[in-house]
Amino acid sequence: LLACALPLTAAAPAHAAPPAPAVALGSVIPAPVEVRPGGPGFKLTAGTVIEAPPGARAVAEQLGEALRLRVVRHASARTGKIALELGRVSGGPEGYRLTVKRNGVTLRAGTAAGLFAGAQTLQQLVPLRGARTIAGGEIVDHPRFGYRGTMLDVARHFHTPDEIKRHIDEISKFKINHLHLHLSDDQGWRIQIDSWPRLTTVGGAAGTGVDGVGGGYLTKADYRDLVRYAASRYVTIVPEIDMPGHVNAAQVAYPELTCDGIAPPPRTDTAVGYSSLCIGSETTYRFVEDVIRELAAMTPGKYLHIGGDEAHATTDADYLTFQKRVLPLVRKYGKTAYGWNEIAVAPEASTAVAQYWGLTTQNPALAAAVANGTKVIMSPANLAYIDQKYDPSTRLGLSWAGFIEVRKAYDWNPGTHLTGVPESAVLGIEAPLWSETLRDLDDIEFMAFPRLAGHAELGWSPAGDWESFRTRLGAYGPRWAARGVDFYRSPQIDWA
Ligand code: TNX
Incomplete structure (x- = not known):
């Protein structure tokens, strides 16, 4: 009873699981093909940047506008970024893979269309209100119909x-x-x-x-x-x-x-x-x-x-x-x-x-x-x-x-x-x-x-x-x- 009066952070033992993220990794429309939740998740802060190669710049700018984050070609720090990558993934031109870890997010796709699809998923995973923590884990996704x-x-x-x-x-x-x-x-x-x-x-x-x-x-x-x-x-x-x-x-x-x-x-x-x-x-x-x-x-x-x-x-x-x-x-x-x-x-x-x-x-x-x-x-x-x-x-x-x-x-x-x-x-x-x-x-x-x-x-x-x-x-x-x-x-x- 006494513990209830204390701030939650003080009451929680150091080894307790972190609070469940406000948006579960699979809470996306349309439902992704594979969702593997796990790990602590990534918290967006004012310092988070979106890193993108030139071929992904337009998608990165749109994502940056939606999430109110800056877009850069190369992030100076290794952590704290959302990295967009163009490279091989399974699932055709609109396929993508989204990986969320404590130290950052990686969105990878074979085409800009795939990155755009993944960026829509990512936006739905950022809570609308409160702490902007994205649930940890991985999504592998591609469309059933073209x-x-x-x-x-x-x-x-x-x-x-x-x-x-x-x-x-x-x-x-x-x-x-x-x-x-x-x-x-x-x-x-x-x-x-x-x-x-x-x-x-x-x-x-x-x-x-x-x-x-x-x-x-x-x-x-x-x-x-x-x-x-x-x-x-x-x-x-x-x-x-x-x-x-x-x-x-x-x-x-x-x-x-x-x-x-x-x-x-x-x-x-x-x-x-x-x-x-x-x-x-x-x-x-x-x-x-x-x-x-x-x-x-x-x-x-x-x-x-x-x-x-x-x-x-x-x-x-x-x-x-x-x-x-x-x-x-x-x-x-x-x-x-x-x-x-x-x-x-x-x-x-x-x-x-x-x-x-x-x-x-x-x-x-x-x-x-x-x-x-x-x-x-x-x-x-x-x-x-x-x-x-x-x-x-x-x-x-x-x-x-x-x-x-x-x-x-x-x-x-x-x-x-x-x-x-x-x-x-x-x-x-x-x-x-x-x-x-x-x-x-x-x-x-x-x-x-x-x-x-x-x-x-x-x-x-x-x-x-x-x-x-x-x-x-x-x-x-x-x-x-x-x-x-x-x-x-x-x-x-x-x-x-
Ligand atoms: C049928 S469906 C039409 C349209 C109408 C619609 C109204 C179809 C190919 N033709 O001309 O606007 O119903 O629901």
Whole structure:
């Protein structure tokens, strides 16, 4: 009893174990492949520096900014540093090894992308408040899938470049490495194309969002700047122009893209499946080739998404005719064609990537395409669509694919989900965020988080474990709160 009145340090015998670190070594999202806790841990102080070779300087600077530490080429002392090293590790280009000892931290990876991934892990291990002691031990980590993505729909409601950048900051913390931008739809056209300027002057004008709210578009300079910004966070931009359906905004701007040459009325409602390019017209292919050429030229990433979904106003025969010409055009401009899973019916899709958005675990057309070489990105709408409401009371979102609470979004396996689509054909996972009901960044964050953290873990970590994820997610909440991220406080989680 008397001992309790004394300061803890005085009461503790000299040989007692040091206090447990505030953040356990494995408390990271996405869960690392191997976590071996042990040893006393490393305490960050005002004197701690980050040491990095020139090839790791950019990652080191970002880490230094996040942890408020100085970056140097060579630390003068042998101890008290976080050393970034470029060198061999297992696990591919994004693999890394993080070693935490009493006298310092070593983060080693084969590439700057691997160091970036490791730096995200390290940041989550530094307690948000109190002593900045990082738990001792070693983490060896690498991703399960190379493609871990999310999508923003800037067509239904435009999101500004600044909003997109803030979102890139948040998604990259979970090692998401692709951001798909849905750049055109019936309501609006959001990317400058020099050879068809009215696409944006008309299709991106004020009032072109759902309910007549918003409007706007990315200039080529905006887009290139976004590509660069994303690349600095190891995120690749995947641009989508949706066709042959979802093209009303393009036809409002250019009536020659319809079969009768008459401009349709602009649409700001949320119906789908009513518009189609004119499949028999050469103007269509001149348009499509110009758009693909200009988009490919400003996109360093390998994927170019050509939509292909919900083409209900295109006959089946016309759809095949269209894809027979358009899928090879993507290759002509040096890109891998990527489309919604409907493209799988076209034989030319054998070298393409199909994004599965169906509600069931069977899709014979896609399974047949996979047997011919098509690769798949998993976005099953009932599990991965983060525009769907969490529950009936969610103030934003749609619910046609069902309600998707945090556990439902997490509890599935992208490698075994679809019959006839083995893990070897799955490039990864993507969580699309359609924007019919969204306006601003708070709306984006509320729908994306926390679910997207779960999708990131499905894409990165070897196997899902809901109880473990639930605990780590609850512990993560204060980090979102501290950054002002407006996340959904799901009742399924015990938030710290
Ligand atoms: C279906 S999913 C669409 C989009 C809508 C979305 C809303 C898909 C490939 N197409 O046009 O925005 O549902 O959830």
